Amino acid sequence: MKLLATLLVASAMLLGVSMASISSSYSYYRLPTALRPKKYDLRVLTHLENPEELRFEGNVKILIEVLENTKNITLHAKNLTIDEALITLKDTSSADKKNCISSTEVNSQHDFYVMQTCNELLAGEVYELSMPFSADLNRQLEGYYRSSYLDPVANVTRWLSITQFEPASARLAFPCFDEPNFKAPFVVTLGYHKKYTGLSNMPVKEIKNNDQIADYIWCEFLESVPMSTYLIAYSVNDFAHKPSTLPNSTLFRTWARPNAIDQCDYASGFGPKVLQYYEDLFGIKFPLPKIDQIAIPDFSAGAMENWGLVTYREIALLYSAAHSSLVDKQRVASIIAHELAHQWFGNLVTMKWWTDLWLNEGFATYVASLGVENINPEWHALEQESLGNLLTIFRRDALESSHPISRPIEMVSEISESFDQISYQKGSTVLRMMHMFLGDESFRAGLQKYLLKYSYGNAEQDNLWESLTEAAHKYRALPKSYDIKSIMDSWTLQTGYPIINVTRNYEQGTAKLTQERYLLNTQIARAARGGCWWVPLSYATQGEQDFNNTAPKAWMECDKNGGVLPKTITDLPGNDQWVIFNTQLSTLYKVNYDERNWKLLIETLTNGEFERIHVINRAQLIDDALYLAWTGEQDYEIAMRLVEYLQREREYLPWKSAFENLKRIKNIIRQTPNYEFFKRYMQKLIAPIYLHLNGLNDTFSGIEQQEQVLLKTMVGNWACQYQVEDCIEVAQSYYRAWRAEPKPDEKNPVPINLRPTVYCTSIRQGSDSDWQFLWTRYKNSNVAAEKRTILTSLGCSREVWLLQRYLELTFDPKEGIRRQDSMWAFQAIAYNEIGFHLAREYFMNNVDFIYKFYHPITKDMSRLLPPFSEQTFLESDFEDFKNFVTANRGSLKGLEQAIQQTLETMLTNVQWKQRNYRQLSRSIETMI
Ligand code: BES
Ligand code: ZN
Numbered sequence: 001m002k003l004l005a006t007l008l009v010a011s012a013m014l015l016g017v018s019m020a021s022i023s024s025s026y027s028y029y030r031l032p033t034a035l036r037p038k039k040y041d042l043r044v045l046t047h048l049e050n051p052e053e054l055r056f057e058g059n060v061k062i063l064i065e066v067l068e069n070t071k072n073i074t075l076h077a078k079n080l081t082i083d084e085a086l087i088t089l090k091d092t093s094s095a096d097k098k099n100c101i102s103s104t105e106v107n108s109q110h111d112f113y114v115m116q117t118c119n120e121l122l123a124g125e126v127y128e129l130s131m132p133f134s135a136d137l138n139r140q141l142e143g144y145y146r147s148s149y150l151d152p153v154a155n156v157t158r159w160l161s162i163t164q165f166e167p168a169s170a171r172l173a174f175p176c177f178d179e180p181n182f183k184a185p186f187v188v189t190l191g192y193h194k195k196y197t198g199l200s201n202m203p204v205k206e207i208k209n210n211d212q213i214a215d216y217i218w219c220e221f222l223e224s225v226p227m228s229t230y231l232i233a234y235s236v237n238d239f240a241h242k243p244s245t246l247p248n249s250t251l252f253r254t255w256a257r258p259n260a261i262d263q264c265d266y267a268s269g270f271g272p273k274v275l276q277y278y279e280d281l282f283g284i285k286f287p288l289p290k291i292d293q294i295a296i297p298d299f300s301a302g303a304m305e306n307w308g309l310v311t312y313r314e315i316a317l318l319y320s321a322a323h324s325s326l327v328d329k330q331r332v333a334s335i336i337a338h339e340l341a342h343q344w345f346g347n348l349v350t351m352k353w354w355t356d357l358w359l360n361e362g363f364a365t366y367v368a369s370l371g372v373e374n375i376n377p378e379w380h381a382l383e384q385e386s387l388g389n390l391l392t393i394f395r396r397d398a399l400e401s402s403h404p405i406s407r408p409i410e411m412v413s414e415i416s417e418s419f420d421q422i423s424y425q426k427g428s429t430v431l432r433m434m435h436m437f438l439g440d441e442s443f444r445a446g447l448q449k450y451l452l453k454y455s456y457g458n459a460e461q462d463n464l465w466e467s468l469t470e471a472a473h474k475y476r477a478l479p480k481s482y483d484i485k486s487i488m489d490s491w492t493l494q495t496g497y498p499i500i501n502v503t504r505n506y507e508q509g510t511a512k513l514t515q516e517r518y519l520l521n522t523q524i525a526r527a528a529r530g531g532c533w534w535v536p537l538s539y540a541t542q543g544e545q546d547f548n549n550t551a552p553k554a555w556m557e558c559d560k561n562g563g564v565l566p567k568t569i570t571d572l573p574g575n576d577q578w579v580i581f582n583t584q585l586s587t588l589y590k591v592n593y594d595e596r597n598w599k600l601l602i603e604t605l606t607n608g609e610f611e612r613i614h615v616i617n618r619a620q621l622i623d624d625a626l627y628l629a630w631t632g633e634q635d636y637e638i639a640m641r642l643v644e645y646l647q648r649e650r651e652y653l654p655w656k657s658a659f660e661n662l663k664r665i666k667n668i669i670r671q672t673p674n675y676e677f678f679k680r681y682m683q684k685l686i687a688p689i690y691l692h693l694n695g696l697n698d699t700f701s702g703i704e705q706q707e708q709v710l711l712k713t714m715v716g717n718w719a720c721q722y723q724v725e726d727c728i729e730v731a732q733s734y735y736r737a738w739r740a741e742p743k744p745d746e747k748n749p750v751p752i753n754l755r756p757t758v759y760c761t762s763i764r765q766g767s768d769s770d771w772q773f774l775w776t777r778y779k780n781s782n783v784a785a786e787k788r789t790i791l792t793s794l795g796c797s798r799e800v801w802l803l804q805r806y807l808e809l810t811f812d813p814k815e816g817i818r819r820q821d822s823m824w825a826f827q828a829i830a831y832n833e834i835g836f837h838l839a840r841e842y843f844m845n846n847v848d849f850i851y852k853f854y855h856p857i858t859k860d861m862s863r864l865l866p867p868f869s870e871q872t873f874l875e876s877d878f879e880d881f882k883n884f885v886t887a888n889r890g891s892l893k894g895l896e897q898a899i900q901q902t903l904e905t906m907l908t909n910v911q912w913k914q915r916n917y918r919q920l921s922r923s924i925e926t927m928i
Contacts, residue, residue: 026072026074026107026112026114027107027109027110029110029410029411030179031074031075031076031112031177031179031182032070032074033067033068034066034067034068034069034070034121035064035065035066035067035070035073035074035121035177036064036065036067036177036182037062037063037064037065037176037177037182037184038063038064038065038126038184039062039063039184039185039186039187040060040061040062040063040176040184040185040186040187041060041061041062041186041187041189042058042059042060042061042174042186042187042188042189042232043058043059043060043189043190043191043218044056044057044058044144044173044174044188044189044190044191044234045057045058045190045191045192045213045216046137046161046190046191046192046236048137048159048160048161048192048193048196048236049193051157051159054136054137054146054159054161055134055135055136055137056134056135056137056144056161056173057132057133057134058132058133058134058174059130059131059132059133060130060131060133060174060175060176061128061129061130062075062128062129062131062175062176062177062184063092063126063127063128063184064126064127064128064129065125065126066121066122066123066124066125066126066127067123068123069120069121069122069123070117070120070121071116071117071120071121072114072115072116072117073089073101073114073115073117073121073129074112074113074114074115075112075113075175075176075177075178076111076112076113076168076170076171076175076176076177076178077106077111077113077133077171077174077175077176078111078143078169078171078172079135079138079143079172080133080134080135080171080172080173080174080175081133081134081135082104082113082131082132082133082175083132084101084104084115086131086132087101087104087115087129087130087131087132088100088128088129088130089101089117089127089128089129089130090127090128090130091125091126091127092125092126092127092128093125093126098118099117099118099119099121099127100117100118101115101116101117101118102116102117102118103115103116104116111168111171111178111412113175131175133174133175135172135173137161138172140855140856140857141164141298141299141300141819141820141857142164142165142169142172142300142856142857143163143164143165143169143170143171143172143173144161144162144163144172144173144234145161145162145163145164145298146159146160146161146298147159147160147161147162147296147297147298147299148160148297148298149257149259149297151258151259152259152782153259158238158257160235160236160237160238160239160296160297161234161235161236161237162233162234162235162237162294162296162299162311163232163233163234163235163306163311164299164300164301164304164311165229165230165231165232165233165306166230166231166304167230167354167412167415167416167419168230168412168415169230170229170230170232176229177229178229178230179228179229179353180228180229180230180350180351180352180353180354180458181228181350181352181353181458182228182229183226183227183228183350183456183457183458184226184227185223185224185225185226185227186201186223186224186227186232187220187221187222187223187224188200188201188202188220188221188224188232188234189218189219189220189221190218190219190221190234190236191210191213191216191217191218191219192216192217192219192236193215193216193217194215194216194217195215195238196236196237196238197236197237197238197239198219198234198235198236199233199234199235199237199255199292199294199309200221200232200233200234200235200308200309201221201224201227201231201232201233201234201288201306201307201308201309202221202222202223202224202288202289202290202308203221203222203251203289203290204219204220204221204222205220205221205222206219206220207219207220208220222289224288224307224308225287225288225307225456226456227307227347228350231305231306231307231346231347232306233304233306233307233308233309233311234309235294235296235309235311237255237294238258239255239256239257239258239294240255240256240257240258240261241253241254241255241256241261241264241292242254242255242261242264242265242268243268244268244269244271244272246269246272246273246276248276249272249275249276250272250275250286250288250289250290250291251289251290251291252268252271252272252275252290252291252292252293253268253290253291253292253293254267254268254271254292254293254294254317255292255293255294255295256294256295256314256317256318257295257297259782260295260314260318260782262320263318263319263320263783264295264317264318265319266319266329266332267293267317267318267319267332267336270332270333270336270375271291271293271336271340273375274333274336274337274340274371274372274374274375275291275340275343277371277374277375278340278341278343278344278367278371281367281370281371281444282344282447282448282451283448283452284344284348284448284451284452284455286343287348288307288308290308291308291309291310291340291343292308292309292310293309293310293311293312293317293336293339294309294310294311294312294317295312295313295314295316295317295318296311296312296313296314297314297818298818298819298820299311299312299313299314299820300820300857300859300860301313301419302316302335303316303317303335303336303338303339304339305338305339305340305342305343305346305347305364307343307347310339310340312335312339313784313820314784315328315331315784315785315787315788316331316332316335317332317335317336318332318783318784318785319332319785320783320785320786322748322752322783323748323752323781323783323785323786324752324783324785324786325713325752325753325755325756325785325789326706326709326710326713326753327710327713327753328785330372330379330381333372333375333376333381334368334369334372334381334385335368337367337368337369337371337372337375338364338365338368339364340371341363341364341367341368341371342360342364344451345359345360345363345364345367345451346359346360346363346364348451348455348456349450349451349454349455349457349458349459350457350458350459351458351459351460352458352459352460353409353460354409354414354415354418355406355407355408355409355460356406356459356460356461357409357415357418357419357423358405358406358422358423358424358426358427358461358492359427359459359460359461359464360423361419361423361424361427362405362423362424362426362427362428362430362431363427363428363431365385365389365424365425365427365428366427366428366431366432366435368385369381369382369385369386369428370382372385378705378706379706379707380706380707383615383616383653384652384653384707384710385428386428386429386432386585386616387585387616387619387653387656387657388425388656389424389425389426389428389429389432390429390585390588391619391623391656391657391660392421392425393421393422393425393426393429393497393588394497394588394590394623394627395520396421396422396425396426396901397422397426397495397496397497397588398496398497398518398519398520398627399519399520399521399901399904399905400519400521400524400904401897401900401901401903401904402422402495402496402901403422403495403897404422404492404493404494404495405422405423405426405427405430405491405492405493406461406492406493413858413893413894416857416858416859416894417859417894417896417897417898419859420897426588429588430488430491430492430588432586433491433536433586433587433588434468434484434488436536436550436551436584436586436587437477437478437536437550437551437552437586437587438468438471438472438477438478439475439477439551441475441477442468442471442472442474442475442477442478443468443471445471445474445475446464446467446468446469446470446471446472447467447468449467449470449471450463450464450467450468453467461488461492462485465483465484465485465488466484466485468484469483469484469485472484482555486534487534488534490532490533490534490558490562491533491534491588494531494533495531496517496518496519496531497517497518497533497588497589497590498515498516498517498518498531498532498533498535498589498590499515499516499517499518499589499590499591499592500513500514500515500535500556500581500589500590500591500592501513501514501515501516501592502579502581502591502592502593502594502597503594504572504579504593504594504596504597506574506575506596507574507575508570509570509571509572509573509574510568510569510570510572511568511569511572511579512566512567512568513537513556513566513567513568513569514564514566515532515533515535515556515564515589516529516530516531516564517529517530517531518589518590518627519631520630520631520904520905520908521904521907521908521911522631522632522908522911522915523907523911531562532558532559532562532563532564532565533556533558533589534555534556534557534558535555535556535587535589536552536555536586536587537552537553537554537555537556537567537569537581538550538551538552538553538581538582538583538586539553539569539579539580539581539582539583540579540580540583540613540614540617541572541573541577541578541579541580542573542576542577542578542579542600542604542612543573543577545612545613546583547583547584547613547614547617548583548584548614549583550583550584550586553569554567554569555567575596576600577600578597578600578601578604579593579597580601580613580617580620580621582617582620583614583617584614584616584617585616585617585619585620590623590624590627590628591620591624592624592628592633592634598625598634598638598642601613601621601642602638602641602642602645605618605621605642605645606641606642606644606645608648610645610648610649615651615653615654616653618649618651618653618654618657619653619654619656619657620657621642622642622643622646622654622657622658622661623657623660623661625638625639625642625643626639626643626658626661626662627661629916629920630664630912630916632915632916635919635923636916636919636920636923637919637923637926640681640920640923640924640927641927643658643662643685644685644927646658646685646689647684647685647688647689648688649689650689650692650711651707651711652707652708652710652711652714653707655689655711655714655715656714659714659718662682664870665678665920666678666682667831667870667871668871668873668909668912668913668917669917669920669921670833671833671871671873672917674917674921677921677924677925677928678920678921678924679722680924680928681924681927681928682718682722683722683723683724684927684928686715686718686719686722686724687719687724687725689711689715690715690716690719690724690725690727691725693708693711693712693715693716695716695719695725695726695727695730696716696719696720696726696727696730696731696734696751696754696757696758697730698751698754699712700712700751700752700753709753712753713753713754713756713757716754716757717756717757717760720757720760720761727761728761728765731754731757731758731761731762732761732762732765732766734749734750734751734754734758734762735750735758735759735761735762735766735770737749737750738750739770739773744773744777745777745780745781755786755789756789756792756793759774759789759790759793759796760792760793760796761796763793763794763796763797764796764797764798766797768799768802771794771797771799771802774790774793774794775790775794777790778790778791778794778816779816787821788821788824791817791821791824791825791828792824792825792827792828793828794806794825794828795825795827795828795829795830795831795832795835796828796832797832797835798832798834800834800838803829803832803834803835803838804838806825806829807826807829807835807838807839807842810822810825810826810829811846811849811850811853819853819854819860820860822853823860823863823864826839826864827863827864827866827867830843830864830867830868830871831867831870831871833871836867836871839867840868843864843868844884847884847888847891847892848888848891850864850891851891851892851893858893858894858895859894861895862895862897862898865895865898865899865901865902866902868881868902868906869901869902869903869905869906869909870905870909872906872909872910873906873909873910873912873913874910874913875910877906878903878906878907878909878910881902881903881906882903885899885903
């Protein structure tokens with residue numbers, strides 16, 4: 001399949017090139033390769049003074065090198081007004097060799113702007129193309145767009161402009177060769193009223209007065225290094241900034257609206273530290289003279305790594321000690337670390353085409369966790385994020401509708417869809433796997449080699465495999481007969497991950513291992529699953545608890561045709577000792593043991609000696625047991641008995657793994673008559689840890705281990721959902737104390753880390769006026785993290801009318817919820833068991849409106865779907881949704897992938913209900 005796709009692409013490319021030189025009706029999705037931009041000179045004048053007329057006009061001069069003779073210039077432009085009479089074309093080698101544009105046409109499918117030239121452009125020549133353009137600053141959060149905030153002192157709205165170009169929106173801001181492999185240096189010059197500040201990728205070179213418009217200036221920035229168009233950024237704003245002070249570091253500034261500047265301290269301290277760490281890790285200095293990070297009030301993604309001018313949502317950059325929780329703070333750290341990792345992986349070395357987007361996003365995700373781990377080792381971010389990614393991918397990639405990490409891309413909508421868990425979390429997981437099987441030294445050496453070799457250029461995954469293989473052989477980290485490509489192709493070109501069946505022979509001390517793809521949909525015959533993965537095998541035994549050794553003791557290989565080769569492991573202990581494969585979950589696979597081995601494991605877990613098993617492997621055992629029970633390969637009774645050991649567990653990761661799984665069961669079973677048993681089981685499970693952590697009492701200042709803060713936050717939340725001990729009372733008393741404050745916007749007695757639980761519980765149990773009180777706090781809050789917590793909690797009400805009102809105001813821009821935040825409100829309502837039915841009704845009745853509301857960022861709309869997939873388990877509801885999807889294709893365009901996953905998840909829930917509902921109910925009934 002892959003080969004076929006590659007061939008098709010290759011031949012189409014050939015076709016594209018030759019077509020470019022003969023015809024203008026060019027319909028291939030990539031730009032022709034006859035021309036190459038050598039340099040851009042971009043001037044943009046921005047008008048922000050009149051809110052009725054927020055617009056820009058500009059001119060771009062592109063130096064174009066001709067690689068093959070051609071009679072047209074084809075580049076990208078979208079939604080721009082271009083006066084074609086003003087386009088000029090000059091041969092730079094001789095001033096008197098005139099050329100011109102004879103006609104133009106637009107291909108709106110691929111956003112091409114095609115200019116026929118008066119004379120043929122000849123290979124070897126260099127032309128200067130000059131094009132004027134103008135447009136409104138749009139409201140769509142991409143291209144060059146407007147944002148605003150309320151200045152509370154003057155009580156007026158202030159406007160600013162900002163760009164978001166990735167993946168394919170530079171073409172909305174200026175005509176350009178908008179593909180990642182067309183790198184060129186940029187000189188940006190911004191024109192604006194002198195009361196504003198202009199920012200771009202590079203530092204200011206000089207500022208001049210604008211001779212034509214009074215009080216306007218021209219701000220020219222230094223020429224950049226060669227870069228891809230999607231990384232260009234500029235902004236005109238009246239923000240305040242905070243310089244960083246780390247010695248010997250790049251000039252580093254953090255920007256925000258003036259009223260939020262005091263929330264920039266944390267980011268301005270953390271940013272330069274992590275930048276320095278990367279300089280050491282990669283052995284390459286940050287190549288630009290400065291870096292700015294800026295918090296934008298209206299922003300669609302979480303953050304964007306523009307080279308030298310990194311943009312963020314406010315919640316992703318700003319931190320307030322008085323309002324942000326530890327989770328919020330760690331999120332800020334992790335996002336900054338991610339975007340700064342891109343300055344190397346993505347900006348310095350860029351993927352050739354979006355097919356290899358994971359080289360950007362998977363790397364940034366993995367390297368960010370190394371960065372945070374290095375700067376705040378006490379957080380154990382590496383373990384936490386690694387497990388979090390694994391848990392996500394175990395679920396997502398067990399769907400038949402998943403896709404390989406590396407995938408063919410032909411349309412802009414497909415590029416956007418690729419920013420998904422597969423590129424980020426699976427990409428990061430397979431990099432971690434390599435790091436663990438190669439060891440630190442050769443992994444780093446391989447990365448350095450790769451970065452150096454492709455600096456200011458583009459690469460594809462095979463280039464990375466090559467650098468890593470060289471390093472691995474040099475450091476003897478891999479047998480000479482192995483190469484990284486054979487191993488890694490099985491992970492990046494193939495969808496899914498394996499389950500390894502371990503059958504031990506206790507007399508002989510051996511185990512036989514086989515593998516097949518793990519799928520949640522049990523209607524698909526096992527034999528049809530196919531697939532083979534190269535698996536580094538590590539294991540620990542009860543006698544030799546060698547969990548720190550993640551180096552492979554053996555490999556599971558595949559034959560030349562990708563067929564499975566079973567593997568026998570020898571030297572295992574006898575029948576009184578367990579074996580655990582995959583130490584620290586270094587590799588993405590599930591394990592099923594024979595019954596005896598499971599029994600031995602459960603014995604160790606439940607007899608109080610569970611700490612002999614590495615904490616990540618405890619999380620693994622929980623996850624595996626519950627998955628196998630879900631798909632019918634394990635008895636639920638055994639799985640739930642295993643889970644019961646948690647009554648003694650005091651660490652965060654195993655609990656996290658358990659809750660992630662139990663949440664799925666909860667979402668179904670709480671809509672059924674047998675919920676009572678599940679509820680009692682949960683109460684029994686949670687009570688000991690709740691009490692151990694001192695309930696909801698404010699013990700945070702005394703907690704030394706940071707993970708215990710996260711544990712307490714998470715357990716508190718579940719305890720109140722399940723009415724454990726005094727949880728609800730304590731939560732409500734905190735809330736009452738807050739309501740009694742004379743100035744609740746200034747003083748909030750609720751412990752920060754418990755606020756999500758306290759608010760949600762109080763709204764769930766509370767009155768209209770409790771809801772109104774919180775909504776007022778939302779409107780008055782100046783802190784994005786606090787606002788998000790409130791939005792999520794407002795969805796916890798059990799009053800149908802309040803939920804209905806909340807739904808409607810969520811999609812009413814006048815009400816003050818920004819579009820970028822609307823999905824949090826919607827999700828909160830839709831995950832509430834009462835709100836679910838309202839939200840479903842609302843979504844199905846208003847899908848056209850919702851589609852337009854989010855247009856063109858369909859990715860945001862796709863975030864409304866998980867509550868439906870996770871709570872639908874009746875065949876009839878599943879069929880309804882299927883019909884709804886078919887009838888509304890037009891309003892779900894660009895969400896195809898998300899819809900496929902939604903439907904498949906619903907189907908697996910239907911299967912679960914049919915197969916497991918009774919069995920689970922019966923087995924927990926005996927345990928409570
Ligand atoms: N390059 C992305 C931003 C992006 C996402 C652009 C989607 C276009 C489409 C950026 O580096 C990123 O990954 N941002 C994440 C946050 C990150 C910490 C995981 C995001 O926006 O969710
Ligand atoms: Zn990223």
